[in-house]
Amino acid sequence: MSVSTEFLNKYNVSGPRYTSYPPANFFNNAFSVSDYIGELKASNTQTPKDISIYIHIPFCPCRCHFCGCSTVIAQKKSIVEQYIDAMKTEISNVASHLDLNRKVTQIHWGGGTPNSIEMAFIRDIMNHIRGIFTIAPKAEIAMECSPAYLEFSDIDELAEMGFNRMSLGIQDFREDVLKIVNRMGPKHPVQDIVAYLRTKGFRGINLDFIYGLPLQTAESFKETLKQAIAIRPDRIVTFSYAHVPWVKKAQKILEKTGLPGPEEKMEMLINTIAQLEEAGYISIGIDHFVLPDDDLAIAYQEKKLHRNFQGYCTLETTGQVYGFGASAIGQFWGAYAQNIKEFPKYIEAIESTGYAIERGYKLNNEEQIIRTIVNNIMCNGVLSFDEVAAQFNLSGQDIKNLVRFNPKNFNDFIVDGLMDLKDDQIRVHDKGFIFARNIAMALDPAFNQEENIYSKTV
Numbered sequence: 001m002s003v004s005t006e007f008l009n010k011y012n013v014s015g016p017r018y019t020s021y022p023p024a025n026f027f028n029n030a031f032s033v034s035d036y037i038g039e040l041k042a043s044n045t046q047t048p049k050d051i052s053i054y055i056h057i058p059f060c061p062c063r064c065h066f067c068g069c070s071t072v073i074a075q076k077k078s079i080v081e082q083y084i085d086a087m088k089t090e091i092s093n094v095a096s097h098l099d100l101n102r103k104v105t106q107i108h109w110g111g112g113t114p115n116s117i118e119m120a121f122i123r124d125i126m127n128h129i130r131g132i133f134t135i136a137p138k139a140e141i142a143m144e145c146s147p148a149y150l151e152f153s154d155i156d157e158l159a160e161m162g163f164n165r166m167s168l169g170i171q172d173f174r175e176d177v178l179k180i181v182n183r184m185g186p187k188h189p190v191q192d193i194v195a196y197l198r199t200k201g202f203r204g205i206n207l208d209f210i211y212g213l214p215l216q217t218a219e220s221f222k223e224t225l226k227q228a229i230a231i232r233p234d235r236i237v238t239f240s241y242a243h244v245p246w247v248k249k250a251q252k253i254l255e256k257t258g259l260p261g262p263e264e265k266m267e268m269l270i271n272t273i274a275q276l277e278e279a280g281y282i283s284i285g286i287d288h289f290v291l292p293d294d295d296l297a298i299a300y301q302e303k304k305l306h307r308n309f310q311g312y313c314t315l316e317t318t319g320q321v322y323g324f325g326a327s328a329i330g331q332f333w334g335a336y337a338q339n340i341k342e343f344p345k346y347i348e349a350i351e352s353t354g355y356a357i358e359r360g361y362k363l364n365n366e367e368q369i370i371r372t373i374v375n376n377i378m379c380n381g382v383l384s385f386d387e388v389a390a391q392f393n394l395s396g397q398d399i400k401n402l403v404r405f406n407p408k409n410f411n412d413f414i415v416d417g418l419m420d421l422k423d424d425q426i427r428v429h430d431k432g433f434i435f436a437r438n439i440a441m442a443l444d445p446a447f448n449q450e451e452n453i454y455s456k457t458v
């Protein structure tokens, strides 16, 4: 598949990334702790029925200037300990409302940098989880790690605790790029880390990169990806750098060196798609590339790919997502619930009330249907109005009325060869998959182009 600059320019419009539906900017403070407890209880009988756990560790030893994540800079051991204790309390309190006959199929540790805290803290939480929940034999237990702080002995310990997936934040292999963004490079060669992870039974090994950082050029990013391809991880993610200095003030520093312009970024994206596909990677969405034998590639072929705030996963491993820690998001069939973002306030809330919910969103029936439609397009590139209708005991026409379906809105996509619309089915072509969110926007009645507050794709 090759993607032309003309198409990228045409479809590079602002819009939601649909990590959730409705998007996170719809979450509001009217959602209370008692709403949360009601949703926890309701989640016991909702589908997918299994349990997914998200653990947020906000700590990082130093701040990368580009960072858009929920992080705080290194804290004393006693503070980390207080945070871990608060999380254990939160896990116990939430679990007291759950049907624990359900199995845990996914545990995801994100941050921040989870591997920057002592392994004993990680073990403490894992033991706590194992003491309460039943973990399914094939559960995916994953951690987002920075290779700057990763020792081989840490990998041994993580494997021993049951971890079997890892994502490594590389961002760029060029030392001068890392230096200018205030990021430490890998402590050990990345190819050695990946090889060692494999010997320890880790699968779905992922490397994260960012394009659009200072000093990067289309040529230099190609070189970085060449090195990545030589390592042959199962997954490669290439994020477009999201520059939002009005939210993340540290990003302003990068403007001093200057950032690659939109055309250079576009060239980086076009090269990335061509380079990774030529190397045998399959593109899943705009920024994820996976080897054909990876679980995500198989799930995509079988139309069983799923997505949550932690990224893509398979329908086999996903469940109702219970989020723990500062800023963590619970993702249930009926609602989203997000914890307080600032970690001291999070600890205070847990210690005083046992919960730390700050905002959330309850979905009505119509929104649950639209979410199903958006997910069908975003994850698997197919939408059958009749199939969605059957799922909700409605008719295909009811579904069309709900999304204010107008075939004319899809003319451009069809003429440009991005999708077809036949027998009441939308089928996104391989070439159109990176524009799946544009197609989803055309099916989202809540998306208002005039009030668009979202970032662009590239």
Ligand SMILES: C[S@@+](CC[C@H](N)C(=O)[O-])C[C@H]1O[C@@H](n2cnc3c(N)ncnc32)[C@H](O)[C@@H]1O
Pocket (backbone or CB within 6 Å): 060, 066, 067, 068, 069, 110, 111, 112, 113, 144, 145, 146, 147, 168, 169, 170, 171, 208, 209, 210, 239, 240, 241, 242, 243
């Ligand atoms: C929680 S971090 C991964 C773990 C670890 N903290 C690290 O940086 O290696 C998640 C990923 O978000 C991506 N990221 C962070 N800030 C970003 C930004 N402003 N724009 C695009 N991607 C970003 C990076 O690729 C990073 O690897």
Ligand code: SF4
Pocket (backbone or CB within 6 Å): 059, 060, 062, 063, 064, 067, 068, 069, 071, 111, 112, 113, 146, 169
């Ligand atoms: S290490 Fe990761 S989470 Fe921490 S500041 Fe850097 S990009 Fe952000």
